[in-house]
Structures are given as C-alpha cells and as structure tokens.
Amino acid sequence: MAEQTRCAWVGADALYCAYHDEEWGVPERDSRMLWETLMLEGFQAGLSWITILRKREGFRVGFAGFDPDKVAAFGPDDVERLIGDPGIVRARAKIEATIRGAQIFCEMRDRGEDFAAYVWAFVNDTPITNDGLHFPASTGLSEVISKDLKKRGFKFVGPTIVYAWMQAIGMVNDHAASCFRRSELRA
Template sequence: MGDAALTRCSWVSAADPLYCAYHDEEWGVPERDSRMLWEMLMLEGFQAGLSWITILRKRESFRAAFAGFDPDKVASFDAADEERLMADPGIVRARAKIEATIRGAQIFCAMRDSGEDFATYVWGFIDGRPIRNDGIHFPAKTDLSEAISKDLKKRGFKFVGPTIVYAWMQAIGMVNDHAIGCFRRDAMSA
C-alpha cells in the first residue's frame, strides 16, 4: 500500500516505504504458518536492544544467512556456520542471538517431530482467536506474554522475554494493537 495520506499507527514513519508496507500488509495479520511464526520469533529476538526497522531492513539478509529460516537446515548449523554468521555484515552479529536461533530451530524441530505443531501451540494460548485491545493503551508486556515467555523459556528458547513475546504477538496478529484511527484496525478485526 504505502499511501502517505493514510492514517497509521504512530510508530510508523510515513516517509519510509518499507515500514509502511510492513505495517499496512503484515503487522497484526494473523499468521498461521508454523515456520513463519518461528521466523518472526527469531527475528524479534534479534531485535532485542535495537529498533524493529533495523531488523526489517536486514530481514532479507537474515533470510539468506539462515537458509530461508528453514528450521531443519538451521538446526544442523555447526561452529563453522556460527563463524560465517558472525562475519556476515548483513545481519546483527551477536553470538548469543545466533546461538539462540540455532537452538530455537532444534527446539522447533523437536516439537514437530514429537507431533506438536508450532502454530497450534502458539494459537492455543488464545484458543485461536486474536485479542482486540482498546487501541489507546499499548503495554510493553501483559500477563499472557509473561505466561508464553515462561513456557517458551521452559522449552529452551532464548531471547523470549515477555516484552519480546508481546511484540511478537502484535506482529503475528495474536493481538490487534492497531491504534484507534489507524486504517488497519478494523480490517484486522473482520
């Protein structure tokens, strides 16, 4: 979309077409694909301490570096792959985050191999129905994001604190936090 005349959430810079497209076409749209849910969780982890636009601008480089976020491929990454990633200027070169992504792929695959679908797991926290918030108050975390964070950590995921999890919930459409007046708010509730 990218129309500068549209009213969007205040965090979106109308001058940045990439940010507008992300907001207009992706943010808050309920995502049901397990692999994409995992990719977004990993990217939110890389975002910790940075701005989301930084990650968004590097997303294609992340996809190239992490084999298209194919969990089976990433789960098999070894020390040589870690060093390759640490040398890649196209991504955030943080060893702990790289290691967390590889471990996250291994956990994702273990869940799948034991018969637990990641999308079913994620959406099971809210019975499959997105939560529509008031469009005025935007918490950094909630009791639900704390519960999901705790469960993800119990499974071994890293960089999944309650604030990261809440941002992920917003991004993947578990929560409709489009502001009142934003042209996407009602579309996400249809």
C-alpha cells in the first residue's frame, strides 16, 4: 500500500505523523481539552510544536491532567515545582499564565459560560475550510479571538498562537490540498 500524502510540515517523525493523522484539525468540542490545547499552544511560543508534543505527557503530569479546578488552585510552591520539572517547558511566565488561564476558565464556567460554546461561536459552530494552498500565520478572525481572550485575562494568546490553536482544534481545516486528511475532515 502506498504511503498517504500528508501536509509538508509533518515530516517523518512517528509522533508527528500520529498527531497529524489523528488529532490536528479534528474538531474538538470538549471544553477542558480546548483549554488544555490553548495552554499548550501558549507554551509553544518561540519553540517548535514537536517540542511541546514530546513533552505533552510531562505537562499533563505537572499540571494535574489539565484539570482546571486543580490548576486554578496552584500556588507559589507549584510554580517553583514546575520550574524545576524537566518534563515541561520551564518558563515562569508561561506557567503562571496557565494557572491564571485555569482560573479564567473556572470563572467563565461558574458564570454559566461554557468554554466550548464560547470558542465555537466565533465560527457559528462550523469549521472553516481554507483553500489548502495558502497558510497564513494569523487571520482577521484569529486577531478578533486573540483580543477577546486577552480582554478576559488570558496570556500568550496572540493572533499567531490563536491561529495555530484554531488549526489544531479543527476550527480551521488547513490541511494541504494534497493531504489525505483534508477530504476526510470535510466529510
């Protein structure tokens, strides 16, 4: 059987291939998972996504399975513990932003605002399918979402990070025109 054509960014790394084939661009509707992915995208700033992907399990251990209630309760001792954890990216500002992000997620939930409903409202609950030929770093919509997230207090949510997140969670189908996943996700 011939190898299927993937997006050019994937390369040959088995972990990257699995991520591309099974996760990237698949519409995610779980609020907690959407928040986890947003936080991981923030950690990716200045690094490659494969670095974050290789450390994802370490992040999940360090951040209590990305349980927003548990992370929201993290204090200074937890920050220091995480800064010393070689299983994650040890950037104080990003760690503190994740803790604050958990608090914001919980505040939204406690006000009756579902994070998934909030996220998907930006696209009227329907993924955007781009042409598969042009891949912008950000868009007008990612700028709008970025501004709204920042207004709510989230950090590391600039338009480029937000656009990468939109691609990862399937708000945008940016698989290349030649990629086998493009048509599968449109179906």
